[in-house]
Amino acid sequence: MNPSILDPKEPAETVAKRPAKSRWTLQSLVYKFTLTTYRIVAILVLYAVLIGVLAYAWVMGFYAVNSSWAAPVIFSASDEKSLDFMQKLVISRQSIEDIKVDIVRQQTTLAEMDKYRASLQALDRELQTAIESKHAHDQLTGPQLAALDKQKQADNRKTQELLTQVRQIEAQIKSDLAAGLITKGDAATELAQLSQSETAFTDSRIADVMLSDEILDKTTIGTKSLEALEKQAELRSDIAQLDVTLSVAEKQLQEDNRQADRLHDAIAIAKQSPYYLNSNGSGRLYFAFVPYDNQASATVGAPIYDCYLNMVLCRKVGTVKQIFLGEQVINHPIFKSQVRGLTILMNLTHPESAKSQTVFLGRKPLLF
Amino acid sequence: MAPILLWLILFLCLLISVIKYIVGLIMRLTFPSAKIRKDYSWQPTVSVLLPCYNEGRTVYNSIETISKSNYPNDGFEIIAQDDCSVDDSYEWMLKAQRDFTNIPIRVNRNQFNCGKARTVCNALQFSSAEVIISIDSDCLFHPDAIRELTACFAEPGIGSVGGRVGVSNPNDNILTVIQTIVYYAAFELYKIPENWTRSVCCISGCLFAIRRELLLEIEPTLRARHWFGVPVNQGEDRFLTHQTLLRGYTTYINNDALCWTAVPTKLSVLFNQQLRWRSSILRDFFYTMRSLPQHVFKLHPNTVLTLVLTPLGAAVGLLMVINRMVCDPGSAFGPTPLIAYLGLAAAFSWAIKKFSTKETLRHPFAFGAYIAWSITSSLFITPLALFTFDSGDWGTRAKEQQETQSESLHP
Numbered sequence: 015m016n017p018s019i020l021d022p023k024e025p026a027e028t029v030a031k032r033p034a035k036s037r038w039t040l041q042s043l044v045y046k047f048t049l050t051t052y053r054i055v056a057i058l059v060l061y062a063v064l065i066g067v068l069a070y071a072w073v074m075g076f077y078a079v080n081s082s083w084a085a086p087v088i089f090s091a092s093d094e095k096s097l098d099f100m101q102k103l104v105i106s107r108q109s110i111e112d113i114k115v116d117i118v119r120q121q122t123t124l125a126e127m128d129k130y131r132a133s134l135q136a137l138d139r140e141l142q143t144a145i146e147s148k149h150a151h152d153q154l155t156g157p158q159l160a161a162l163d164k165q166k167q168a169d170n171r172k173t174q175e176l177l178t179q180v181r182q183i184e185a186q187i188k189s190d191l192a193a194g195l196i197t198k199g200d201a202a203t204e205l206a207q208l209s210q211s212e213t214a215f216t217d218s219r220i221a222d223v224m225l226s227d228e229i230l231d232k233t234t235i236g237t238k239s240l241e242a243l244e245k246q247a248e249l250r251s252d253i254a255q256l257d258v259t260l261s262v263a264e265k266q267l268q269e270d271n272r273q274a275d276r277l278h279d280a281i282a283i284a285k286q287s288p289y290y291l292n293s294n295g296s297g298r299l300y301f302a303f304v305p306y307d308n309q310a311s312a313t314v315g316a317p318i319y320d321c322y323l324n325m326v327l328c329r330k331v332g333t334v335k336q337i338f339l340g341e342q343v344i345n346h347p348i349f350k351s352q353v354r355g356l357t358i359l360m361n362l363t364h365p366e367s368a369k370s371q372t373v374f375l376g377r378k379p380l381l382f
Numbered sequence: 383m384a385p386i387l388l389w390l391i392l393f394l395c396l397l398i399s400v401i402k403y404i405v406g407l408i409m410r411l412t413f414p415s416a417k418i419r420k421d422y423s424w425q426p427t428v429s430v431l432l433p434c435y436n437e438g439r440t441v442y443n444s445i446e447t448i449s450k451s452n453y454p455n456d457g458f459e460i461i462a463q464d465d466c467s468v469d470d471s472y473e474w475m476l477k478a479q480r481d482f483t484n485i486p487i488r489v490n491r492n493q494f495n496c497g498k499a500r501t502v503c504n505a506l507q508f509s510s511a512e513v514i515i516s517i518d519s520d521c522l523f524h525p526d527a528i529r530e531l532t533a534c535f536a537e538p539g540i541g542s543v544g545g546r547v548g549v550s551n552p553n554d555n556i557l558t559v560i561q562t563i564v565y566y567a568a569f570e571l572y573k574i575p576e577n578w579t580r581s582v583c584c585i586s587g588c589l590f591a592i593r594r595e596l597l598l599e600i601e602p603t604l605r606a607r608h609w610f611g612v613p614v615n616q617g618e619d620r621f622l623t624h625q626t627l628l629r630g631y632t633t634y635i636n637n638d639a640l641c642w643t644a645v646p647t648k649l650s651v652l653f654n655q656q657l658r659w660r661s662s663i664l665r666d667f668f669y670t671m672r673s674l675p676q677h678v679f680k681l682h683p684n685t686v687l688t689l690v691l692t693p694l695g696a697a698v699g700l701l702m703v704i705n706r707m708v709c710d711p712g713s714a715f716g717p718t719p720l721i722a723y724l725g726l727a728a729a730f731s732w733a734i735k736k737f738s739t740k741e742t743l744r745h746p747f748a749f750g751a752y753i754a755w756s757i758t759s760s761l762f763i764t765p766l767a768l769f770t771f772d773s774g775d776w777g778t779r780a781k782e783q784q785e786t787q788s789e790s791l792h793p
Binding site: 044045046049060067348349 | 610611612707709710711761762765766769770771772
């Protein structure tokens with residue numbers, strides 16, 4: 015029931031309280047005008063609320079069941095993700111350059127070490143040859159010298175016996191001089207000759223002792239041999255240490271090469287990222303986020319539609335150019351909840367569609 | 383800036399509500415002064431006014447329960463006033479008049495359909511009692527209800543006293559479960575701080591007692607209520623309470639004065655009922671704002687805050703719901719609100735079972751559906767109420783004509 019403002023059945027007491035007729039008429043006109051305006055506004059507002067709620071419910075329902083929508087995304091080179099991506103890319107590239115320098119340096123070092131090792135090995139071989147040759151020589155000359163030493167010792171014994179006679183001759187000379195049988199000069203000359211004989215004997219004994227040493231060296235492992243062997247051992251130790259260093263360096267080189275390969279692969283993958291394309295591509299690129307639920311609609315070459323009111327009066331605005339498999343997480347353009355999905359590159363004939371809230375892949379969402 | 387302001391207002395409204403519930407609980411447990419001093423020895427003459435429109439047999443049941451009141455039979459009368467029902471309500475009233483002869487029952491009929499407020503005023507013309515009790519014709523009353531109401535008038539300054547409205551059909555369906563908890567929380571907690579300051583802002587029209595001289599003073603204003611010439615027939619209970627306070631009297635709800643109403647079981651009926659109530663709240667808000675200085679100086683701050691913040695909260699709540707729907711549609715359906723509502727349901731169902739056995743809930747967790755109702759209520763009812771001030775019907779009863787007409791007259 016909607017009572018009239020001029021109800022003829024109005025109670026008497028209310029009627030009695032009415033103001034004068036002219037004032038009443040003016041007031042009733044004001045009331046009538048106000049009421050009419052109020053009712054018009056009410057109808058407009060309430061229908062607007064009703065339409066708004068129905069539209070809201072429809073949009074919610076539509077996006078809950080639709081499986082072909084995608085949300086255009088405009089990447090800016092200065093946004094956080096792009097900057098982060100480019101920073102990582104630059105760091106990766108720098109790392110590759112550093113590794114390359116390391117590899118070259120390691121290769122040079124390895125070559126030098128190889129050369130050095132070869133020279134050491136040659137030296138080792140020569141040393142071994144020298145040791146063996148000396149050993150063979152010693153084995154040959156040692157017995158000969160031992161025989162000669164025996165001969166020498168026999169000679170010395172004979173000389174010693176002769177020196178006994180020389181001492182008798184010396185006494186004879188001294189007695190002859192004392193007797194005046196010979197002059198002092200003759201005596202001195204003769205005595206000098208005798209002294210020379212003793213000196214020669216002493217030298218002979220020294221030579222014998224030295225010969226014994228020589229024989230000892232040749233027939234046993236002496237200090238000289240040990241020195242040679244020590245040098246050989248040092249040499250071989252150097253070679254072994256060099257081998258270890260070479261092995262480590264080679265492994266490091268291999269690891270650096272693998273690291274470089276990995277970085278190359280990572281950069282190659284990164285180059286497939288929309289952020290890389292956006293930062294390095296020539297001209298404007300248009301991307302869109304596709305939730306996993308709608309992934310089936312995202313195929314290369316699939317048509318893209320842009321619609322008025324996000325769902326009706328759609329027109330084709332381009333095609334899907336490329337699909338990036340890297341996961342993206344964005345807020346649902348309608349529900350505002352977080353959604354996981356992937357990114358596509360769009361080839362847009364109508365660039366303004368990149369600013370639409372949603373576009374549709376494959377087909378028009380409502381067939382018109 | 384604007385959203386922050388809205389959030390602040392909403393937060394303030396919620397804060398005041400939460401504080402009122404918490405303070406209500408504390409006062410209920412610890413503050414004796416929150417309860418009125420009753421004097422059962424004072425037994426004034428009482429007229430029970432029963433405005434009726436299209437209630438069918440229910441009005442007979444209401445009269446029956448009132449007639450069984452333990453108030454002295456020579457001290458009260460029933461004045462049943464039919465507002466030109468199109469069903470057999472009037473016949474049921476006459477039948478009650480014939481059947482319950484222990485008390486005087488006067489049955490009258492308006493000359494034309496004029497709405498509940500004017501029907502109450504028309505019934506008042508036939509009364510000469512000291513205390514007037516206006517009741518709803520679809521309620522059932524406890525035998526002590528009249529005695530409990532009149533006993534409260536012993537406190538000086540009391541102008542109007544209300545009763546506690548319970549739910550007679552708590553387990554009909556989800557809607558009745560929700561309403562049972564809401565009714566219980568409102569009467570047993572929310573109204574307690576208002577009771578403490580004797581400044582209840584709205585006494586339910588289901589059971590509303592008022593001093594005769596006060597009602598006579600307010601009656602012309604009540605009759606003259608209009609909205610740009612359109613008579614206002616709804617929300618007379620809120621209006622009478624408001625006027626009582628503005629005239630310097632105090633108001634109180636006596637939770638021992640019991641009555642039970644059958645709450646709506648259909649969404650459409652509930653929607654219409656809530657629409658009428660929201661409309662009354664908003665009407666009251668505009669009236670308050672129009673004369674805010676008078677309110678600030680005359681009324682208790684608790685009353686002013688309630689009169690201003692309740693409708694403001696509803697309006698801001700609407701904006702917030704729209705904001706959430708647009709910015710974060712899933713937020714209302716997350717687990718947190720549901721857990722909170724289920725927790726409230728568990729607490730209140732325990733309290734109801736312990737303190738109000740008649741309303742014991744079999745499936746209290748159905749209260750979780752209140753989330754959906756609160757969103758619907760915020761979204762639709764507030765704007766609809768704002769733009770239907772020119773509506774003046776009896777609300778849901780007009781639409782029930784066909785159903786009630788088909789019932790038999792004979793009980």
